[in-house]
Amino acid sequence: MSGGLLERDVALGALEAALAGAEAGTGGLVLVSGEAGIGKTTLVRAFAAAAADRARVLLGACDDLLTPRALGPLHDVVAAAPGGPLAAALERGRDEALSALGAELSTPGRPTVLVVEDVHWADEATLDVLRWVGRRVAGLPAVVVLTYRDGEVDSAALRRTLGELQGPAVHRVRLEPLSRSAVALWSGGTTLTTATLYAMSGGNPFYVSEVLAAPDGAVPPTVVDAVLARVGRLDPVSRSHLEQLSVVPSRVGLPLARALLGDLDAVGDAERHGIVEIREHALAFRHELARRAIEGALTAGERIRLNARVLAALLAQDGPDPARVVHHAAAAGDDVAVVRHAPRAAALAVRAGAPRQGAGHHEQTLARAHLLDPAEHARVAEAYAWTQYHADRPGAGVAAGETAVRLREEQGDPEALATALASLSVLQWADLRIDAALASGERAVALLEGRGDTPARVYATVFLGTLLVNIDREAEAITLFDTALAAARRSGWHDLDGIARVFRGRSLMQRGDPDGLADCDAGIALARRAADHQGVMIGYLNTVCGLWRAGRYDDLGRYLDAGAAYGRDREYRTLDLNREWYRYQDLLRRGDWDAAEAGLTAMRGPEPGDDGLDRFALPDLARLAVRRGDDGAAALLAAARASSARSRSSFTSTTTALAGLEHGWSLGGAVARRAIADATALLAEHRGPGRGQPRGEIARWLRRVGEPVAVPAGCPEEWAAGLRGRWRDAADAFERLGAPYERALELAESGDLAATAEALEVLDRLGAAPAAAWARRRLRALGARTVPRGPQATTRAHPVGLTGRQAEILGLLADGLTNAEIADRLVVSVRTVDHHVSAVLAKLGTTSRRDAVAAAARLGVLAR
Incomplete structure (x- = not known):
């Protein structure tokens, strides 16, 4: 009995429903995730085979190469169906490829099924394509199926892609390990007699299949042992063929396989034992884990020799993929071949819209710079930069x-x-x-x-x-x-x-x-x-x-x-x-x-290299923290001042100075004196045409902290009116501009009881605690009989620094809602929810929605 599709009825049903929708004219995208060996490939291959009579089926995959192929899955599609518009478009770059792919997925007559496997290895250009398709698939007679290992979502670009694939046309299917009863059914035993098998395999279908193939009913301790036990039963020639194939990631095109092995009957024994299989236009290991197990058992010298044979076979072909050539050249230690082919691979990646993959190829070349002449070395260094x-x-x-x-x-x-x-x-x-x-x-x-x-x-x-x-x-x-x-x-x-x-x-x-x-x-x-x-x-x-x-x-x-x-x-x-x-x-x-x-928190990001963006995000985050009265406001303001001093641009120095003035207005004393000095110096720099806006805002805040400043030249009316004491005109101007905080401050300074009460209501709604406290004092001074207490303060800050809205969204994530569903529930834009989700992940130190919910549950901060 095969266990490949045990307990997969729900997943197959989701794929079948997507195909039925495509037949009716409404396309869909299905994300199939799970750990290595869980059966993603088995599932989508079974679906593709069943759909072949009703749809065009296009298959592509991402590869675990040293540097991934740019648009690799689309090249796979072209290899299986050469001569179409997509083939020509790929030569012209990514934009043309997008249009051609849209045409491929719109072929009249019957729907198209596009399967892209192993998206966790995707290059940037492929991820761009998948986002493009995801936004349009509902209007296409097509089903797009993506598989990925959810435990290997490492890059920011992939996280962004998976986060953006939202909406009613997108369906997520996560494959779980088999139950103990399913493992028993597969093995022909009982839950009692298969207890050891289940404990060792964890219900992972690939591991179960390898253990069941082991001789004498032994249970190998690891997947690698199980694979090598199966390979060990083959004859020496078959084993040597498998070793040759194992150094080629993912799949081996049939022309390359024939060049390496001769007659494909040479792998017949391995095929009969379920180690490899001949798929459309390619020979592949039944599972990538098996390939890695065999490759990992090779000595360093064997890997070099076998990669050198692959490199020679590739170079003997017409127009080999340069990314594959570079991979095998590097693995074979052929530095001359690397520097000959990596620059072209880099140029193709950049043209396809994958600069990080281009950088990877340039790094291979620069690591061998002693083989380059100075002019070529300089060209590669500039392109890499x-x-x-x-x-x-x-x-x-x-x-x-x-x-x-x-x-x-x-x-x-x-x-x-x-x-x-x-x-x-x-x-x-x-x-x-x-x-x-x-x-x-x-x-x-x-x-x-x-x-x-x-x-x-x-x-x-x-x-x-x-x-x-x-x-x-x-x-x-x-x-x-x-x-x-x-x-x-x-x-x-x-x-x-x-x-x-x-x-x-x-x-x-x-x-x-x-x-x-x-x-x-x-x-x-x-x-x-x-x-x-x-x-x-x-x-x-x-x-x-x-x-x-x-x-x-x-x-x-x-x-x-x-x-x-x-x-x-x-x-x-x-x-x-x-x-x-x-x-x-x-x-x-x-x-x-x-x-x-x-948005500002997500902009700073978790990846190395993001510090360069702090100069933009920090001043605004500092100003927001000051307005809310957050405990970390002073530290953020200090960091913003240091960053702004390095950037020497009024973009950030103005916001930083204004944040300092607001902080000084709240706290007074030395904090105010430092802020006044910084802002006064900056005001002198904002001379000449076009500087009226920052001059006016700085002057208005200097007046608030007690400095006797005049209305500067070119000052916009909203700031000038406030400086002249015309609070109603200033408040009306800010209302037209849609700036509630500034409007509320002008109302609160009016000396009018009703206007100040209105200001307090706005400030409380915004969460502007220091300004609201000041407005309450103003109301009391104006003789108000009752002063609203405002929102009740929480007894302690949120343990991981989430705002109220972020904590609410975290709870909705735990309920399994998509970003689009959360946006509908909260009556906000999907873009706003995207920013909140990114900030929640950053504050919890996680990279996926599921991990964020799990982390929040462990910390006891999950609001439901």
């Missing part, structure tokens, strides 16, 4: 960029050196090395002075301009952008026109010129036409930045949403998070403090 930038690892990017600059200096080519310096300047800025960034950028431009309108000169000029905008030297930046655009027209090199136009527009908006938005729109359009995805993402980020700095909140939302929509299918994490920072600031401004905190 940019992949690190997009993965938000600026420190590693700076190190690679410095290597490229050193090599270019040795070569004596000023244009190549200037390009390397300009690239390095951006990475240094991202790593908060501001002086070094300016020095690199200025040197790059100076090197090419008087050398004509070359692409290198345009490149260096544009990137120095971007640095100057970021440190508020907009007038100089505009001159550089005009110079670069003129040089581009004369030279005919227009690759950076879009970025130059966007930054020029942002510079104008920051100087108070509303026409700058037209430049930003033009720059984004140029980047879109050129399919410059990085340029488009940079365009949306900097347009949002300019709008925020100009106080144009009505325009902000549509650019935030357009940028998020464009970035959703692309893996530019640093640019995504930087843009979303403005959304969280706007949520804070509009009084949605829980959502703002959730």
